[in-house]
Amino acid sequence: MDGGQRRIDEGRYRQVVEADHAQVGRDAQAQPTDRAGVMNRYKALWNQLATTFRSHSSRLVFESINEPQFAGTSGDAESDQVLHELNLEFVRLVRRSGGGNATRLLVLPTLHTSGEQARMDALMTTFDELDDPHLVATIHFYGWWPFSVNIAGGTRYDSNVEQDIIGTFDRAYNTFVSRDIPVIIGEWALLSYDYTRPGIIQRGELLKFFEAVGHHARTRKLTTMLWDAGSFLHRPELRWRDQGSYEMMKASLTTRSATASSDQIYVPRTGGITSRSLTLNLNGTSFRSLWHGSTQLTSGADYTISGSTLTLTQAAVTRLVGNRATGVNATIEARFSQGVPWRISVISYDPPTQATATGTTSGLTIPTQFRGDQLATMEAKYADGSPAGPANWTPYKEFWSSFRPDYSANTILLTPEFFAEVNDGPVTLTFHFWSGTQIAYRLTKSGSSVTGSPA
Structure with a gap:
């Protein structure tokens, strides 16, 4: 999966479908009239693999296909049947090759590697027919979609995100684990988390997600495998890009860690200073x-x-x-009876300001003095209050896809993708910052020309 390029239809955000498939997956998308040819190629591939590795250590595990989907079928029900036939052939072929393959762990995915109940039930039919004690089920998990990509106001780890984890993992446990069938969450992360695109997922909210995924998977006896295309581990030096994130993930494998309503305390740079409060999520600590x-x-x-x-x-x-210079002035650490300490940044800021801008639908750069603050999300509305731009079911646009802050350059870019779905006329933007500050900005689009100024 290329998490940096994956984009999902808003109406199907509960399903995560991989953009780039291995050759087997591409072959599996052939039309029904070519299904026999696809199956022959599939069997030839696995005959070669099974024969080559039949004497390999039992630590080697085979998975039948990655994130399967099939073109030319009438819908998910028929696709489930195609996957059923493919998984049956895979298991029987590998077992017949002998050697260590007779009892090797074999991993079977649901359609789309989805955690939906219907997809798990379909896979359970395959397990029942095979009646093989050395099989493992797998699904993938990228969280509540609005939070996973920061759209529709999904900036925080809230009850929607929590219940999505619990619901998915409960279904996996009840369908498979309770019947002594192991489950691997073969990929998990958040779709838009990428160290090269900072700010899409706020770090404290990310840490809460990491802690919860580890806890809920562990208590349901699910094995997790983090998807990492380089955003977490810096492979040339074998070091974690964010040591604190790694420590939270590692701790969640054995215990709970406390978190808080935020890992940031914003203090205005001028004026009187007051006491500041956070709500602790003690999680049993x-x-x-x-x-x-x-x-x-x-x-x-x-x-x-x-x-x-x-x-x-x-x-x-x-x-x-201290002297209240804009930015992080201090970091404090709350320690608990167990788990990872919760680090809190104390930040001084002035309300951000913006200036007029002129550009085109190829991109408009809005001069923005952040002054110690950070951007959380952006709303876009027409004069009648209806949502403007892509994903017109919500006024809150997708972070990075529609807008991108650049803190070093003191700018916010409105992307061509955003303007491609904006009508001519006035549009009011509302920029939401983590301090709680909101700034209104007015755009006027006329053909390919765009102007903007503070509202």
Whole structure:
């Protein structure tokens, strides 16, 4: 899967369909009239593989096909049947090759490697017919689609994201694991997480997702395999690009970690300073202490805990922001009875400002002084209040696909993809920042020309 290029139809966001398939997958998309030829090629491939590796260690596992889908079928029901026939042939062929293949673990996917109940039920039919104790089911999981790509206001790890994890993993457990059939989540991550496109998924919200996926998979006895095309592990040096993300994922394999309503505290650069509060998501842990570097903060004087509410006192916030230069002034760390500490950035900011811009539908660059703030999402509406631009079922556009902040250049780019689906006339944009600041900006499109100015 190329997570950087994958785009899913909004109406089918519960299904994750791979853009680039291995040769077997491409062959499997042939028309029904050529199905026999496809199956012959498929069998020839697996005959060669099974024969070559039949004496290999049992640590080698075969999977029949990756993210299968089939062109020319009448729908998912017929595609399920085609996959059923393919999986039957795969298992019987590998078993007949003998050697270690007689008991080798073989992995069978659902159609589209989907976690939907109908797709799992169809695969269960295959398991029932094979009655083979050395088979494993696999699905893929990329989370609640609006959160996974940051569209429709899906900026936070909320109950929709949580329930999507629980629902998918419960279905996998109830359908397979409860019947002693192992399950591998053969790919998981978030579709638009990419270190080269920062800000699409806010880091604290990402960490909450990592923690929850690990916990809910572990408690349902599901094995997880992170999909990484280089965004997580820097392979030339074999180091994690974000050590904290790795630590959260690793911890989730054995225990729970606490999180909080945010990993950011925004403090205005000017004016009076007040105490600031966050809600702790304790996840079965208990709060222990708060640290700034090697210094332990003092309960009462620097912070208070009331139930699940952590409050930094005015005196502590004043000390942590220092000279109140824009940006991160301090990072504190909440420690708990178990799991990974929760790191919190204390940030000084001024409300962002924007200036007029002139461009074309090939792209409009809006001068933006971020002044310590970060962009969360963007709304686009016509004069009558209806959504403008792509995905016209929501005013909140997809991060990066429709708009892209560049913090070093102090700009926000509105992309050609955005303008391709914008009507002529006025459009009001609302930029939402993580501090809570909102800025209105007015566009006027006329043919290929676009102008903009602060509203």
